[in-house]
Amino acid sequence: MTFVNGKEYVIEVDRENEVTVNGESYVIDFHNLSARGLVSLLLNNHSYEGVVEEDENSMWDVLLRGELYEVKVQDERAYRLAKARGVLAEDSNEAVIKSPMPGIIVTVPAVVGEPIKKGDTVIILESMKMENELKSPIDGILIKVMVEAGDSVEKGLKMAVIINEEENDEDE
Secondary structure, three states: EEEEEEEEEEEEEEEEEEEEEEOEEEEEEEEEEEOOOEEEEOOOOOOEEEEEEEOOHHHHHHEEEEEEEEEEEEHHHHHHHHHEEEEEEEEOEEEEEEEEOEEEEOOOOOOOEEEEEEOOOOEEEEEOOOOEEEEEEEEEEEEEEOOOOOEEEOOOEEEEEEEOOOHHHHHO
């Protein structure tokens, strides 16, 4: 089992350059470009570059097209044991944007207290001479920003919190 931002996926490696994700087949070509986690992925003839790093909790941080994904990979046996113990991650109505790599904050275009849509740019981070737009993974309200332009940040630093109040609205 693989969890990406808390959503479950079943991934099977069919052959060297083929995988099946939730029953859908993909042709892939994946290469590490540097020791710093820079990777190249060809997925069904579409090219992507990203940064992939393992954190201290055996989770993977994947920065792809300006979006940060938290990935947890479990083999089937470990998944079944975790499920039996009831320790699988539950869905949350909150998203935390963390720094995917060390860098300097260029700007924070999003405004605390304002509605934000999934895919909107929250923070622009410069790292390795490139500007990376860190985008909201959910629709919601930006409730907290812990950085400002010019701040130097380390990998994994919590920089912003977005809350999805949709579930709370349904209870009223």
